[in-house]
Each structure stands twice: as structure tokens, then as C-alpha cells.
Amino acid sequence: MDNVHKQVLEVKNLSANFYTSRGLIRAADNINFNVGQSECLAIIGESGAGKSVTALSLLRLVPHPGRIEEGEINLEGRDLLQLNPKEMRRVRGEDLALVFQDSLSTFNPVRTIGSHICETITAHRKLSSAEARDMARCKLAEMGLPAERSFRSFPFQLSGGMRQRAALAMAMSLHPRVLIADEATTSLDVTLQAQILHYLKKHLQECCMSLLFITHDLAAAAAVADRVAVMYAGRIVESGPVREVFRQPLHPYTSALLRSHPSFCPGRLEPINGSPPDLADLSPGCAFSPRCLKGREICRNKVPSLQELWPEQQAACHFHQARKNDLREAAVT
Amino acid sequence: MQVMLKYLIRRLLTLVPVLLGVTFITFILMDLAPGDPAEILLTRRDIEVTPENLQLAREALGVDGPLPLRYANWLLDVLQGNLGTSFTTGEPVSAEILGRLPATAELAAGGLLVMFLLAFPLGTVAALLRGTVGDHIGRLTALVGASIPSFYLGLLLITYIAVPMEGIPVMGKDEGLISLLLPSVTLGFGLAATYARLLRANLLEVLQLDYIRSARSRGLREAVIIGRHAFRNALIPVVTLLGITMGHLLGGTVVVERIFAWPGVGRLAVEAIFDRNYPVIQGYVLLMGLAFVCMNLVIDLSYRLLDPRVRMEEGEGKVS
Amino acid sequence: MTGRLLRDHLSLTGLVIIILIFAVTMAAPVLAPHDPLPVELSERLRSADDQYPLGTDPLGRCLYSRLLYGGRITLQYSLSVLAIILLIGIPTGLLAGYLGGMVDGLLMRVADVVLAFPNLILALVVTGFLGPGLINVMIALAVVSWVQYARVVRGMVLSLKQKEFVLAARSAGTGPLGIIWHHLVPNVLPPVVVMATLNLGGLVLSIATLSFLGLGAQPPVPEWGAMINEARNYMVSTPMLMLLPGTAIALTVLGFNLLGDGLRDVLDPQGFTRPRQQSAGSSKPSPRLFSRRGSQ
Numbered sequence: 001m002d003n004v005h006k007q008v009l010e011v012k013n014l015s016a017n018f019y020t021s022r023g024l025i026r027a028a029d030n031i032n033f034n035v036g037q038s039e040c041l042a043i044i045g046e047s048g049a050g051k052s053v054t055a056l057s058l059l060r061l062v063p064h065p066g067r068i069e070e071g072e073i074n075l076e077g078r079d080l081l082q083l084n085p086k087e088m089r090r091v092r093g094e095d096l097a098l099v100f101q102d103s104l105s106t107f108n109p110v111r112t113i114g115s116h117i118c119e120t121i122t123a124h125r126k127l128s129s130a131e132a133r134d135m136a137r138c139k140l141a142e143m144g145l146p147a148e149r150s151f152r153s154f155p156f157q158l159s160g161g162m163r164q165r166a167a168l169a170m171a172m173s174l175h176p177r178v179l180i181a182d183e184a185t186t187s188l189d190v191t192l193q194a195q196i197l198h199y200l201k202k203h204l205q206e207c208c209m210s211l212l213f214i215t216h217d218l219a220a221a222a223a224v225a226d227r228v229a230v231m232y233a234g235r236i237v238e239s240g241p242v243r244e245v246f247r248q249p250l251h252p253y254t255s256a257l258l259r260s261h262p263s264f265c266p267g268r269l270e271p272i273n274g275s276p277p278d279l280a281d282l283s284p285g286c287a288f289s290p291r292c293l294k295g296r297e298i299c300r301n302k303v304p305s306l307q308e309l310w311p312e313q314q315a316a317c318h319f320h321q322a323r324k325n326d327l328r329e330a331a332v333t
Numbered sequence: 334m335q336v337m338l339k340y341l342i343r344r345l346l347t348l349v350p351v352l353l354g355v356t357f358i359t360f361i362l363m364d365l366a367p368g369d370p371a372e373i374l375l376t377r378r379d380i381e382v383t384p385e386n387l388q389l390a391r392e393a394l395g396v397d398g399p400l401p402l403r404y405a406n407w408l409l410d411v412l413q414g415n416l417g418t419s420f421t422t423g424e425p426v427s428a429e430i431l432g433r434l435p436a437t438a439e440l441a442a443g444g445l446l447v448m449f450l451l452a453f454p455l456g457t458v459a460a461l462l463r464g465t466v467g468d469h470i471g472r473l474t475a476l477v478g479a480s481i482p483s484f485y486l487g488l489l490l491i492t493y494i495a496v497p498m499e500g501i502p503v504m505g506k507d508e509g510l511i512s513l514l515l516p517s518v519t520l521g522f523g524l525a526a527t528y529a530r531l532l533r534a535n536l537l538e539v540l541q542l543d544y545i546r547s548a549r550s551r552g553l554r555e556a557v558i559i560g561r562h563a564f565r566n567a568l569i570p571v572v573t574l575l576g577i578t579m580g581h582l583l584g585g586t587v588v589v590e591r592i593f594a595w596p597g598v599g600r601l602a603v604e605a606i607f608d609r610n611y612p613v614i615q616g617y618v619l620l621m622g623l624a625f626v627c628m629n630l631v632i633d634l635s636y637r638l639l640d641p642r643v644r645m646e647e648g649e650g651k652v653s
Numbered sequence: 654m655t656g657r658l659l660r661d662h663l664s665l666t667g668l669v670i671i672i673l674i675f676a677v678t679m680a681a682p683v684l685a686p687h688d689p690l691p692v693e694l695s696e697r698l699r700s701a702d703d704q705y706p707l708g709t710d711p712l713g714r715c716l717y718s719r720l721l722y723g724g725r726i727t728l729q730y731s732l733s734v735l736a737i738i739l740l741i742g743i744p745t746g747l748l749a750g751y752l753g754g755m756v757d758g759l760l761m762r763v764a765d766v767v768l769a770f771p772n773l774i775l776a777l778v779v780t781g782f783l784g785p786g787l788i789n790v791m792i793a794l795a796v797v798s799w800v801q802y803a804r805v806v807r808g809m810v811l812s813l814k815q816k817e818f819v820l821a822a823r824s825a826g827t828g829p830l831g832i833i834w835h836h837l838v839p840n841v842l843p844p845v846v847v848m849a850t851l852n853l854g855g856l857v858l859s860i861a862t863l864s865f866l867g868l869g870a871q872p873p874v875p876e877w878g879a880m881i882n883e884a885r886n887y888m889v890s891t892p893m894l895m896l897l898p899g900t901a902i903a904l905t906v907l908g909f910n911l912l913g914d915g916l917r918d919v920l921d922p923q924g925f926t927r928p929r930q931q932s933a934g935s936s937k938p939s940p941r942l943f944s945r946r947g948s949q
Contacts, residue, residue, distance in 0.1 A: 606785075
């Protein structure tokens, strides 16, 4: 329906593996998604589902012993995986900016907030240090922080909320094309979170920025995202427009996730059966099959592929793929 | 800055009991010495040992009367810069020691320089090459280096470097800066090995921290990340250890001065020990104690400059 | 992974070195072919042969025998100093930490003052006042070193005192001695063993250094540091005289250091014996990428 978005970030078949003592871990397995201009894509899933690894892969910062195996990361037509390290460095912070969950570990404890923002600016722009300082103060003020004081503060002198806003100001300081927010609002209290989400939403339109919003907080995702991708055990199991996915989830994991969340299922919460998967020891079939109520023979033996089951809505589930025709018929009638 | 000043004053106040203790230990050492110092003084000066002369000598040395009184008298003398006179030369001890002090200071500075020049590059390179053959060789070298006694290293340097190469001075300090070379290396090498190991471990720890990843995600140059972010933070624990190192450094000067006939206070002290020249030994240990205390004060202050978290513990609170 | 493996190899190497050196030097009376003391000027500076496995020194004494006996003396005195230090340091630290108050305050002031001097220099000066000799070196080293143990033990006791098992024992009516003996001592000992192992290397170095300066072992007693001092005039012509005892000291110290580092990983995971230092970065442990909750 809403196809006016120009695609800014296209990720194709991205896989990142970790070579650990316990064996190969496919932390991000064949990931595909697009983010359009001024669009917000939320990646949701439990911790350990591979969301953060996906985010770090986009910047090519997967930590040792991990490695990006294959895929394409097209940012406005440039494949980031083909860039040399120097070109990649210019992309980080300038075109693709990342905000982490824990703002205390975003900043070097012995340097001021201001020096962090300034060095980010001067790493990419030829500006005098006075100009960089003005720009940094401006950005801090934009986030509703007392510019001068927060500029001179050390990270530990700010409250968590202020620090997270400062981290956001730093990420936004160079007007990145895509902002990756990795659980960036999770640790904040509700009112502050709402403020920041509102600010981000406004910014997407004004600055033609795109947002990759990574979270396990379904409510936050519903509030800010245009589309969502649900990750489970390193794979995307469902994706589509936020309203469709939340109203009519196709993958059993998505529906189970929604049923376990108070905002979407008031009154009768149902926890998900079983425990999160061990990535080093996945079943050969659908990773969710051990916990799935609808699991059958094929689910345990064959990995389902992500298929479009509904206009713009895709899911990786044998059960629904088998019923695809039924679904079509249901839609017509 | 006011916070710093307050801290400095508080720190100086806590030094008072330590300094009293240091002087007291120095003073009480004299009582440890076998024999009567007054008698030793008289025989050294070829003065006849008579009861009257002994009494005069005791008064001159301040070794009569009850202990607290003797200590108070001695301390008053020390505060006026009077450390007594050398048994052997009859010169004031303070003048003898101060005359030798610059040579020891040069040597200590040289040793410190060698330590930093070796430890910083080696520690950094080993951290960046982590896990490679070079890293393992470096670590083994550091382990072995830290185990070689400095007097042995000094003799090895003389035998296998200075003698075959000729022209590298090994005795005294008459040939300018070059005569400082081997003594400094002898003094600094073992410490460098320790510090290279420490710096490597700290750098590796810091490089794993999240803010380094955050710095990478902002597109900073690797040199900036290591130089500005990793190195400074890795240095903080190194600075806290410098205090202990200063002790090793000062202790090391004694040995090095003896091997290389370096005309410093350490050699003076060893000579004084063999001559049973107690006032000089006493002056030496007092001086070393004071120097060590001052060095630790400076280290504490620089530690606070490096780490704002400690600096701001008290005083400025959170920004609200 | 390789780091860990290498470390295990290294500490094992340290153990082997220490055992070998101990075995060889303690068996000196059996292994040594000659008496290390009598001077035989006619045999001076002989090179190695059947009679003298490593040759003779400038006074015609068997170098091999002197090396063995010298190591025996170095190690015996190092161990004796250590024993004295432990016997003074551990009880003082236990009492100061457990009793607190005046006793603790006094100990800390004394510790501050002793630690206000560079270690080796204080030992040197104490020896200077007592007069040269191995016994005096031993006393001097004990005087300057026990404080460190007392301080570390006190620190551990202070933190142990807050632990539930001590509080539980106390509420169950266990007396102070019972608590100290049954609850504090067993917890204090492992880190002290680590510290002692690392310290032994330092003591060997100190004794050798003071003997090298002429303050420790007096001629004709063989001791590694003193042997190097005696070898100084011959270091170019007969370098073996210096190389053998020097390498022996370095090996011994290396062995203790390797072993101590390895023991530290096993016996002192909390790092009581590590040099006190502020953590370099944030105090939080870095989060694991893969937390394996509930598996296995």
C-alpha cells in the first residue's frame, strides 16, 4: 500500500557466525530486510535472538570470535561489505549511527560528554574545534539538555536519562541516513521513553532519516515503527506492516509473544512454553518447533523459508505455508 | 581546582603522623647499633676516651637523657637541617648527602625514562598483536626480564656490551650523558618488563569495553581510539602502581651505583654502612623515606588528574 | 584459549623449576664432590674436568659444590624469613581485622610508617645498623616485610567478617578463637599462599642483592649473590663464575613468579593479592553476547 518509501537500507542474505568453543553459532542467519526513507523498521525479539549482532553487522563491528559470512548491506546503493576499512570508517557515524542500550558504556568514563561529541564531528567534518563545540552544544540543547553543563560533564555525573539523550544527541550530530537504536529506550522510564520516541518520530520526517529500532519492548515498537521484523534464534520469522503483524500475527512465535504481553492481551496472559533456544544446539528444523503448539513432523526437520503469505506480510512457518491457499481464499471471500 | 586544593591539604595533614613515624624509626635505628656511638665518635677522631670526653660527645650527639627528649632534640636539629656530622670526614651529613643527591636523581630519572621507553611501546604492541607468536615471545621475555636481578644484569651489560664495544663508560659519571646509559638500562629494564606486562593486560581489558566499540561505531580512527580512549584508561591502574615502583627504583639505585661506581647517595650509604658511619646512614634513610613519601603524594595527585571519577568523588555532585 | 593453555604450561614449568632447584640444592651434601669452603690456591681457576665439573674459583674451590651449597643457603634463608614473616604477619592481621578499634588503628599506623620507606632501602639500613651478616639480613627483611601480610590479611578479615557464615557462626555462639580458627584462617590462607609464593622470589632477590652488596653472607660462605660479587674481578676472563650463580638466581625467581601467577588464578580468584588498582573502565562486567539461560 504505502510504497512511496525510497529504500535507503537493503539487507540481503546477511549471515554472521560466531566460532566459539561450543561450536558454530549462527547468530544472524540469512537476514533480509529493507528500510525506506523516513521509515522506521522495528526488529523485535527476545534477548539472544540475534538482534544486536544484526545491528553490529550493519556497521561491520561484529566482535571476535564472530564474523560476517555472506550477504549484502546496501546503503543507498553502496554495498558496505565491499568497502575498504577506511571507507567503512567514514560510513560509521556519518551515514549509519548506532545508539546502544547502556549509555554508561557508550562513553569513556574519563572523558567529558562534549569531547565525545566533538571528536565524532571532527572525525567526519573539517571543522575547527570551536565550530565543533558549538555544534555539539546545539545538539545537546536540541535533546532538551542544559547544553553548557552537560557538555562539560563526565558521563557518571549525568542521570541515566540525560546520558541516553546525550548519546542520542551524539548519534544524531552528523544527520545520519540511518539511525540504529539498539534497545536505546529500554532502560528509560516510561515518560522519558515517550518523549524520545516522539522526538525520533518527528525527526524521521523532518530530516529524511530512517530508523532501525531494535527492541524487545513490543509496546515501544508499536508506538514508533512503520514495519516490524520478528527475530527468533538468529532468523527473521515474520515481517510486515506493524498494524497487520500485531493485529493478525502469522507466525506462532509472534502470536505467542503478543499473548504474553499485557498491552496486547489484557487480562489473560499466556507465557510461552519451554525456554529460549540454545543457539549452539538448534533443532535442524524450525527453531521454534520445540515450543510450538502447532509443531508437526516437517517443522522438526526442515527450516521453513520466509514467504509472503499476506500482502506485504511474510512469515517462515510450515503450518501457515500449508494453509496459504486457504488464507487466499479466506481473503477473497 | 578548589576540590584539588582541599584534597591536597587533607593529604598533607595525613602525612604528619607518617612523617613523625618515619623520623622516629630513623632516630631509633641509632639505638640498634652495637656499641656506644659516643665512644665510636671519639676513637674515630683520635680523641682520648675519658669519662668527661664521653659525656661531652654524648651531649654533642644528643644521645643522653630519656628517649622522648632525645627524639625531640634530634627532630628540632633535623628541622633546622642539622643531621649531625659524618664520623669519617667530620663534614655535616646534610652537606655530604645533598652533594651526592643530584647524581642519584639523574640515575633515577634515567631509569624511569628507560622503563617508559621500553614498557609503553612493548606493552602496546603486544596488546595489538595479541595471540600471535610475537606476543607470546614478548610475554616470555618480559617474564624472564622481570626475574633477572639488577646487579646481575648490570654485570652482564658490562661484560657483553661495554667491554666488547669499548667507549661505553662503565665507571662513574664523568663522561656526560653517555655514562648514564648502562646504569639507566640496568635500573629500568626489570621494571620495564613488569610494566609492559601490566600495560598489555590493561590495554586488552580496556579494548574489550563497550565504549571502545561505541567509539568505533562513531567512525573514529583506530589511532584515535587507541591513543585517546584505550591508552589513557589503561594508564590509570599503571599510575596507581607507580608508588610501589618508586620504592624499587630507589632501592635499585643503591645496587646500580655500587656496580657502576656512580657517585650518588646510595654508594655513600653503602660506604657508610661498612664504615659504621651511623649519622650518614641515618641521614640517608631519612632522605629516602621523605623522597618516597613525596613521590607517592605526586603520584596520588596525578592519578586524580587522570581519573575524573576519583577527582569528583567529593565536591561537585551530579548535574541536575 | 591459547592464553589460558600457555598460562597452565607456564605455571607447570614454574613448579618443575622450583622442585628441581630445591631437590638439587637441598641434596648438596650428597651431590657436591668437594667441600665448598677450603681454599686451595694451587687449584685456582681451573676449567671444568672430571675432578671439578664446573671448574674452580679464584681461590681454588669447586664451583659446582659452591653453587649447590650457595643455593641451599639462599633458599634456606629465604624460607626462614618467610616463616618469620608469616608467623608475625598472619596473627597480627587476623587480630587487627577481627578486633578492630585501637589494635587495628595502631597496626595501620605502624604499617603506614614501615611502608613509607622503600623496602630494600629499609632492609639495607637496618642491616647496616645491625652489622653485616646473614642472620642480620634475615632480621632486617622480616622487619620490613611482615607488614604487607598483616595488611592483606586484615583486609580479607574485614570483608569476611561481613559474610553470612561468620555472622551465623557468631549467632550460634562460637567464640572469637573458634571463629578465627574455623572460619577466618581457612579463607585467609589460600591468598596468603599465593602471596608467599610470589614473595619468595622477591626474598631470594633481596638476600642475593644484600649479599652482593657485601652485607649478607660473609666470605667464605657460598651464597649466590655473594658469589657474583666475588666474581666481579674475573667477569671478563672467567665469565662462568658470574654466569652460573646469576642464572641460578634468575631461574629461581622466574620459577616462583610463574608458579605464583598460576596459583593466583586458582587460589585467589577475588584478587586480594593483586596490586590494588582501580578498574580501567566501567566497573560493570561487559555483558555476554550469548547468555545461556536454562540450557543444560
